[in-house]
Every structure is written in structure tokens, then in C-alpha cells.
Amino acid sequence: MKLSSVLLGGPMPAKQHVGRVALVGRPNVGKSTLLNVMVDEKIAIVSPHPQTTRQRLLGVRTDRTSQIAFVDTPGLQLGSTPPRHRLGVRMQNEALESLRDADAVLVVVDARAEPDAELLAVVPKGAVLALNKVDLVRPRSRLLPTLEAWQKAHDFAALVPISAKTGSGVADLLRELGERLPPGEPLFDEDTLTDRPARFLAAEIVREKLLLRTRDEIPHGIAVTVDRFDELGKRGTRIALTIHVPKESHKKIVVGRAGAVLKAVGTAARHELSRLLGVPVHLSLWVRVTPDWVDDPKALGELGFES
Ligand code: GDP
Ligand code: MG
DSSP: OGGGOOOOOSOOOSOEEEEEEEEEOSTTSSHHHHHHHHHTSOOSOOOSSTTOOOSOEEEEEEOSSEEEEEEEOOOOOOTTSOOOSHHHHHHHHHHHHHHHHOSEEEEEEETTSOOOHHHHTTSOTTOEEEEEOGGGOSSGGGHHHHHHHHHHHSOOSEEEEOOTTTOTTHHHHHHHHHHTSOEEOOSSOTTOOBSSOHHHHHHHHHHHHHHTTOOTTTGGGOEEEEEEEEEOGGGOEEEEEEEEESSHHHHHHHHOGGGHHHHHHHHHHHHHHHHHHTSOEEEEEEEEEOTTGGGOHHHHHHTTOOO
16 A cells, blocks of 8 residues: 555654644644645545545654654634534534644644634644745735734744745745654554545545535535445455435536546545555445534534534
């Protein structure tokens, strides 16, 4: 499986800096994009829609000096934008729990945004701030006053301007984070990339391909579950998934005219999964109406969202 390719140059030092770092912030600031860059593999799904990430996901980076387990979390919906349904409440709890369990906290914000008091109220002292999307800051001279404003607003251990998209500043950020973790024995094998099984990644990749092809309220109503995941050796892996939508009208949109949307989703997901798993992948997708699942505790449990 290609999931386990990490190159290490030379012998490992006796002690590495080791720990869990929670990535927290508002929706859509680039937390998942940054996670993927930091672990050198696309394990977290990314889309232009807020609330793309619904469940926490661990991404492990092991190098000669550190092993950092990054916890990607759903975006925090604070103060003026509280969660609107049970799914949102569960997502929020996951994010807040990850914040409490972490050895260090990495707060991700948009480098174009002013300090956010609602966000800073839940951020512990000594967190590291990443000002992401610096590639979009115009004019560039606006960055310095923004940095100073964030520095004044909270007791951060470090503030690092980055672009998860271009990779600029990410090496500095990794160094800052590594230095803040205590020396210790690695928590994971050096070839571990995530704590989630391949079937979780399969469901997420299908959901991402759908999010990239739908608009308005459709993305928020989609859930994907795995019905079968059969590893057939050389013949590859056969995966059957169900796409849940809340209404009959959504089902029509997800299927598309003459099945066009579903077909495009299947093709894109199959390519990405084959690359990630390193074997040919056969996918079958079904669309099912599961009414009101975002607010139904039983349906949420069945779909894997713990209370
Ligand atoms: P999350 O909700 O915080 O996890 O954000 P995502 O990682 O899903 O990213 C949200 C959107 O921002 C996606 O369209 C990303 O491609 C985009 N994005 C993330 N990082 C950057 C960046 O550094 N620069 C630019 N221009 N876009 C970014
Ligand atoms: Mg995300």
C-alpha cells in the first residue's frame, strides 16, 4: 500500500520531539490543505465549501528530528455562527475535544482577516498561529500590520505566515511546532500516515468528488458510507459505497442527467483511490434518500458520527 511510504535519510536520532498537534480554526481557512502538505500526502479532503471536514483525522509526519501527529478538525462555528443541526453540534464537539487533548495547538486563520475575538477566546496561551493564504494578500505590505494585530490580540508562542497552496512558510512552521514538543519515543511506526482505515478515506474521497461537483445546500446534505470493501489481491480492491441525501430532489442532482454526475464522481474517485492504495480499484456507487439524517441521532450514529 502506497499509504506507507516515508523516506528517512540515515539513522534516527536517539530522541525525537513527539506529540499531538491540533489544527483548529474557522471553516474554510485551509486546515485540511495544510495537513496534506505537512504529511506529504493527500489524506484529508478539501473543497471550497465550508464544513468539508466533518470528523477528526490524524495525519502523522515522521522525520529525523520529530514525529508530529496532526489532528485535522471540523471548523469551529462560534458565537455569531453557531451549529444549526445535530451534525454541526457533533462536529463542534470533536474540534473542541481535539483542542483539549493536544500537546500543542496550531491555530489556522486567513492572512487577510483581522483578529477574531470569538476564536481567540477558545485558544490556549502558547498556541502557534499560522496566517494562511498569504498568496492572496494584496498588497503584500498589508501582511505586517495584520501580523502585529494578531500578536497584540493573544499570547501566541509563534506567528508564521504561510501558504498551504504554494508551500511557502510551511518548513518554518514545522520547525516551530517540532521545537515545542517534548522529546520522547515515537507514538507511531515511522511508516504510519493516518489512524483512519482505507475505507474511511474511500468514503471521504467520494464525498469530496461530489462536493466539487455540487452547489448550494447539496454539499451539506451528503454523507457517504462503505457497504463493502473487498481486497482481491492482484485483482485490486472492490468498494461499494452508498451516497446518502436528505431529499428525492437532491438525489436527482447527485445522479445528474443520464447519470452524468455520478459517473464523473466515480471516475475521479477511482483514479485517486487507485493511486493512494497502489492497486486497481473497482467502485460501485448507490444513491439513497435518508431523510433528515443531519438531525436524526440514530441515522447520525449509523453514519459514523458519534455523540
Ligand atoms: P478547511 O475547511 O479549513 O479545512 O479548508 P480547506 O483545506 O478545505 O480549504 C478551503 C479552500 O481554501 C479550498 O478551496 C482550498 O483550496 C483553499 N486554500 C487552502 N489553503 C490555501 C492557500 O494557502 N492559498 C489559497 N489561495 N487557497 C487556499
Ligand atoms: Mg477541513
